[in-house]
Amino acid sequence: MANRLFKHLKLAIWLAKIEIKSRYNRTALGSFWSSILLFVMVITIGPLYSIIFNQGIEYIANLAIGLFAWQFIINNVLDSSIAFQKIENLYQNKNIGIFVPSFKTLVLNIILSLHQLLPMAIIFFFWSSEFYLKLLLLLPLLFFLSLVMYPINLFISLISLRFKDVQSGLVSINFLVFFLSPIIWSKDLIPVEKKFFIQLNPITHIMTISRDLILNYKLSFNSFEIIILLTVIFNIFLYFFIKKIKNKFIFWF
């Protein structure tokens, strides 16, 4: 069992590496392209929106952390929706299992997020303080987000394999969720009596955890508990879901 798990992990890491190679094949900057988008968004949107939202210079670091976490989440979601389809041909000689494609997606996005440490360092250096510590704290944040995202990746990869609509649906709602979640705006801008509605959005809690951890060096227990509880419930659901479909998914290709 452990041996099989190790083989699957090794395979997933290799597949992630070769996907990065194919994605950025013949580009001069390679996988650093993923970090340029974040940097450009922060230095262009940041100063403008800090004026629109009437916030100080600290808004830029807030925005950077929000975008860092959001890109990790949405890239995992969108890549998962085509995870099985991308390596469909590998299942022709051997059943490489149900977990490899989603784990590959996670590893791929961890690698791409690690490339974003460079723009994050520049942003923290110019628009924040204690940039070493903040940069270091991005690693536990990435670890936490990975734990939250893996079961979601697994579920999305499987239902997208079964139902073609899922991928198109996810692409369509991506922007909606982006604007409805406190990524470029702060939840503190919402009046207290209306805050209840944004608390229903799990992304709000993830953003709260991310910003509190990196900028205030504290763990927001309320949001943390909610995300952990949701993750545990989702994992229980996923356990029964996988038990039900583990012999069926191979027919879905």
Place this chain on the structure above:
Amino acid sequence: MINLKNVYLNYPNYSSDGRYIKNVFFNYKKKIIKDYKILKNINLTINKGEKLGIVGNNGSGKSSLLKVLSGLLPATSGTVQIEKNTLAILNIAAGLEDYLDAKDNIFSLNLINDIKPNLNELDIQNILKFAELEKYSKQPLKTFSDGMKLRLSFSLYTYQTPKCLILDEWLSVGDKNFKEKCVKKLNDIISSSEIFIIASHDEDLINRVCNRVIRLNDGMIEQ
């Protein structure tokens, strides 16, 4: 030993309509169409030393039986006992990536198909040497001809002798000289593997390399 007892394989019939989520909610009854019954009541024991040939017409279930025997498809019902160290070559070109070079493709295919644990540089050189592709090792596969790609795959797949080798049709790749090399290598592997299973239309070939033959007809073994 491989043992199949009362094995049935049904392919779920996901019609193109059934792939859309709206049909799950609005046309649920319409979605349920009878599954395709591919294999019916298969009872088959393959012992050590047996070289089994599977013959049958197109659509008789040969490839599906190979997929069950290799663990690629789960049986719908019945008991399936398969060999752990099985190498199934059902599509020799599967898994090759055009943008990777020959070396990376060898590493990749080896990892996917679990051919040799801890494949090292010397192994890769030997594989390239057999495929006669040493001087192209750093070139991306997109610059290879189809024949060169198949030679690379063949060379890797036959690098180790598995306990059980499963082939969907005889492997013969490359030009005349290389084909002769393939036949020799494959014969060596077949004689040293414990179990060999091949599905083919070529009954002469089956009679030549196998010591047992079964015929499939409409998903059932003909008596």
